[in-house]
Amino acid sequence: MDPQVFVRLSIGSLGLRIPPTALKNVPEGIQAPSSLCSCEFRLRGFPVQTTSIPFILSPESAPDLHSIASSFYLEKSDVKALLAPRCFNKSHACLEVFVFITRQTPHCEFRNKKQRIGTFKLPVGPEWAEGKPVVLHNGWIGVEKNKKKCGKLGAELHLKVKLDPDPRYVFQFEDETTLNPQIVLLEGTIKQPIFSCKFSRDRRASQLDPMNSYWSSFSGGGGTEQEKSERRERKGWKVMIHDLSGSAVAAAFISTPFVPSTGCDRVLRSNPGAWMIVRPDPYGLDSWQPWGKLEAWRESGARDNICCRFNLHSEGQVGGSCLLVSEMFIRADKGGEFFIDSDRPTPNGTPVPSPHSSGDFAAIGPSIAGGFVMNCRVQGERKSSKPLVQLATRHVRCVEDAAIFMALAAAVDLSIEACRPFERKARRKSRDSLII
Numbered sequence: 001m002d003p004q005v006f007v008r009l010s011i012g013s014l015g016l017r018i019p020p021t022a023l024k025n026v027p028e029g030i031q032a033p034s035s036l037c038s039c040e041f042r043l044r045g046f047p048v049q050t051t052s053i054p055f056i057l058s059p060e061s062a063p064d065l066h067s068i069a070s071s072f073y074l075e076k077s078d079v080k081a082l083l084a085p086r087c088f089n090k091s092h093a094c095l096e097v098f099v100f101i102t103r104q105t106p107h108c109e110f111r112n113k114k115q116r117i118g119t120f121k122l123p124v125g126p127e128w129a130e131g132k133p134v135v136l137h138n139g140w141i142g143v144e145k146n147k148k149k150c151g152k153l154g155a156e157l158h159l160k161v162k163l164d165p166d167p168r169y170v171f172q173f174e175d176e177t178t179l180n181p182q183i184v185l186l187e188g189t190i191k192q193p194i195f196s197c198k199f200s201r202d203r204r205a206s207q208l209d210p211m212n213s214y215w216s217s218f219s220g221g222g223g224t225e226q227e228k229s230e231r232r233e234r235k236g237w238k239v240m241i242h243d244l245s246g247s248a249v250a251a252a253f254i255s256t257p258f259v260p261s262t263g264c265d266r267v268l269r270s271n272p273g274a275w276m277i278v279r280p281d282p283y284g285l286d287s288w289q290p291w292g293k294l295e296a297w298r299e300s301g302a303r304d305n306i307c308c309r310f311n312l313h314s315e316g317q318v319g320g321s322c323l324l325v326s327e328m329f330i331r332a333d334k335g336g337e338f339f340i341d342s343d344r345p346t347p348n349g350t351p352v353p354s355p356h357s358s359g360d361f362a363a364i365g366p367s368i369a370g371g372f373v374m375n376c377r378v379q380g381e382r383k384s385s386k387p388l389v390q391l392a393t394r395h396v397r398c399v400e401d402a403a404i405f406m407a408l409a410a411a412v413d414l415s416i417e418a419c420r421p422f423e424r425k426a427r428r429k430s431r432d433s434l435i436i
Contacts, residue, residue, distance in 0.1 A: 001194070001402075003167035003228065003393045005131060007079060008372065009072040009095070011041060013138070015055040015158040036102040038114075039157075041070045044082060046091040053099070056158070068343040073166065073372065074128075082124045098114050099143050099157055099243075118143030121203040128163060136161040146238050160296035166372060169396060171389040173197065177239065177410045178417075180302050181386070194399065195249070195406055198240045199414075199419040217294045234258040234418045239410040241403045248371040250403035251288070252277050254412040258418040269307065273418055279404050282341030291404055293322065298332065305329035308338055308412055325373075326343065331418065332381055339375035340410045352371070376409040381420050387413045389398055 016037050022090040034117035037053040051069045055061070074082075082093040097120040102113065110373050137159065144154030161358050169193065173179035183195040191406050235257035241250040258273030260266055267273055272295040290313045299305045309321035309331055330336040389409045396402050 001399070003184055004170050004186070004188075005076045005133065006166040006168050007074045008164045008166040009043070009074060010068050010162050010164065011070045011095075011097070011122070011159055012068040012162075013063045013158060013160040013351060014039065014051070014053045014067070014069050014242050015056040016155060017140075017158075020157045027148075038100050038102070039069070039099070040096075040098040041072075043260075043423065044097070045320050046072055053157075059421050062204075062260040063226040064082065065160070067370055071094075071341075071343045071372075079124075079129050083129060085128070090281075094124065097118070097122075097143075097157070097159065098157070102133065102429075118157070122161055131165050132163075133165065135418065136163060138162075146150070165395045167403060168372075168390045169393060171391070171402070171406065171409075173387045173410075173413075175386060176384055177387065177413050181404055183241075186421075188197045193244065195403060196242045196408060197406070198242065199410075200238050200240075201236055221267055223361045230421070232259065237412070237418070239407060239412075241401070241406050242291050245400060249400050250277070250279050250291075252407040255293070260422045266298045266300065267296070267419050269297045269299070272309075275415070277404065277408050277411060279400070292408065292409045294408065294415065296412075296419055298419040298421070304332040306332050306416055308415060310338075310340070310408070327381070330378065330412075332416065332419070335377070335379040335383065335385065337375055337377050337415065340373040341371065341375070343371050352378065374408075376412055376428075378409075378413045380418060381416050385413050385416070 031042055035083070037055060039051055039053050041049045041051075049070045049072075052064065053069075055312075098116055099118045100114045100116050100122070102115075110119060120141055123135055123292045127136075138161070140158050141155045142154060143157045147336040172186055173185050174184055177197060178199045180196070180198050183194050183197055184191040185194045188289070235254050238253040239251060240248050243249050252275050254273065255276040256274035258267045259271065259273050261268040268333070274296070275294040276290055277292045277294060278288040279291050281289045292310055292312045295309045295311075297307055299307050307327065309327040311324050313322060326338065326340045327344075328338060331337060373395055374389065374391050376390075377388045387409045389405060391402055
């Protein structure tokens with residue numbers, strides 16, 4: 001398998017210091033120890049990222065030299081676009097860092113005002129396209145608009161900006177997950193078949209299925225008609241991932257049915273549905289071991305969102321401790337992105353710990369200390385979804401390592417459908433019956 005070229009631009013080691021002489025020029029209501037300081041990172045063609053900055057209150061103090069505040073991931077085409085000057089501007093794009101301080105007004109929170117105190121710009125250069133690790137900036141830099149007004153040094157920002165190669169494998173489901181698609185590896189314009197995906201809804205698994213006993217212990221026995229069952233609960237869904245030889249190398253199945261909460265037609269946070277993600281047990285013939293658990297539910301609000309929360313099982317034990325590695329929202333109507341990345345904040349602000357050992361991920365070695373692991377793009381409900389999956393090459397030592405992430409991606413995609421309000425299907429059937 002050949003990976004595609006990606007570059008990771010990371011910004012970290014943030015700190016802000018304002019010398020006492022400069023505090024006299026700071027607007028009233030802003031005091032370094034009690035004010036809120038934040039940064040906005042802007043790079044042309046990418047969403048704006050925001051994070052807080054700690055104040056450095058004494059010369060003896062120093063920022064956390066190993067912290068990562070923000071990351072941008074660039075494909076080869078992204079770097080090429082940034083290096084190309086615009087029509088009316090001969091210069092290349094810049095990484096822009098805007099520094100803000102929020103004025104604290106006692107007893108009047110609604111009057112708090114965010115004020116920009118300075119900017120740092122780092123031009124995009126040819127070294128961005130070389131694919132080698134390089135530190136673009138590391139240290140203190142003056143950011144105040146008038147940096148040396150009257151010979152006095154103003155506010156200073158500490159940051160470390162670094163480029164690192166971040167090659168990835170890119171996989172594509174060639175059709176909807178429910179239609180048993182092939183999964184191909186994208187290598188430029190070449191599509192290389194790697195896996196096949198088999199979806200089923202029937203709870204009455206075949207006796208010849210080696211996964212039957214394991215699956216049944218979670219899903220329970222079947223017997224009722226599927227259509228009638230799914231009017232009140234969605235269960236018995238299963239996805240098998242096979243390699244090119246036809247061997248099952250990963251699977252995902254509903255372990256907790258998706259059912260509407262009492263008094264409504266939605267799957268809510270208080271009672272989420274869940275998928276078990278499993279892989280073959282290397283020490284047992286025709287046996288499986290748990291890898292992770294994906295919970296999903298529907299958040300109500302101005303915009304309906306599907307929340308997906310993924311936990312890894314410790315040492316492959318269902319009853320053992322779990323590690324939360326991702327929790328985020330996906331738009332129910334438009335779809336979105338599910339990712340595992342300890343250096344990238346999730347949309348709902350959930351802190352994601354860094355993996356440190358092979359017990360955290362099946363394919364992670366002990367030398368790996370976090371960063372990007374995977375992302376998966378899916379479409380919204382009632383839309384044809386062909387999940388696109390990216391995997392960091394350092395987490396894939398063999399084809400089987402990639403298969404387990406394909407099972408997770410399939411579960412994320414199917415969760416959009418599993419979390420649809422139950423009354424919609426009933427109403428649609430009623431309308432159809434009236435038309436008939």
